[in-house]
Amino acid sequence: MGASRPKPHAARSAPKSAEAALSLTLASDFVSARKAQKLILDKIAAVGFGEQACFGVKLAMEEAMINAIKHGNKLDATKKVRIEAKITPDSATITIEDEGSGFKRHAVPDPTLEENIEKCSGRGILLMEAYMDKVSWDRKGRRVRMIKHNRPDLHPR
């Protein structure tokens, strides 16, 4: 027998053990946040997300964690950040919830408008929405839910 070709959809028949569900509660500090982010990113890479998808999730999670710790919990070490992640070979769903007073998405100015381009706010949310497939807030803006589908890299290197 010659070398066998990979079966179509082989990537989709990943073993069930490749799926992961994580639930973490962290103090509002960037060191714990960094560890949690790495844990989730390692799982996402392990189930077969490509390099570009991982880059997007990493960036979106970085921005969401900064929002939760700095803007939500106001760097108050007694407040917690709750993270849940459901990761399958097809998609990653990440929710991040803080204990702050929440916010309204529509009240954040569009940082790409000429009059706002030199302001320093709103860019994190813009990047989360650009790099994830779906971003939504609930619980008065205290909880963000982000979904990324696993698609092949657009520009293979």
Added chain:
Amino acid sequence: MSEAYPPLSVTQQKDVRIVEFTHNKILDEANIAEIGQTLQSILDETEYPKLLLDFANVDHLSSAALGMLINLNQKIKQRNGQLRLANIKPQIYEVFVITKLNKLFKISANRAEAEGSFT
């Protein structure tokens, strides 16, 4: 010769200060604040600062890093100085495009092109 400005490497080419980010990530707030302060002190060395930022090593940056760059750009403009960004990897350049900051900053493909663009 380069001077020790962690996490930056600073060299001089004629009247242009060339600053290379030596880490692959510009994410940590503390780190970003430190970079901002170092860049500010470099600006303060000359009357009309000419600054070239080399992103060759950078694989990740956050909106906080973009904020620091916007701030730096404003200060340089106030001083009638010039700022150029060079060697930005495609994935990072996309972040500039999404935020439309590719229109605010003067971005060159490489160092030579950036050096030649100072007036």
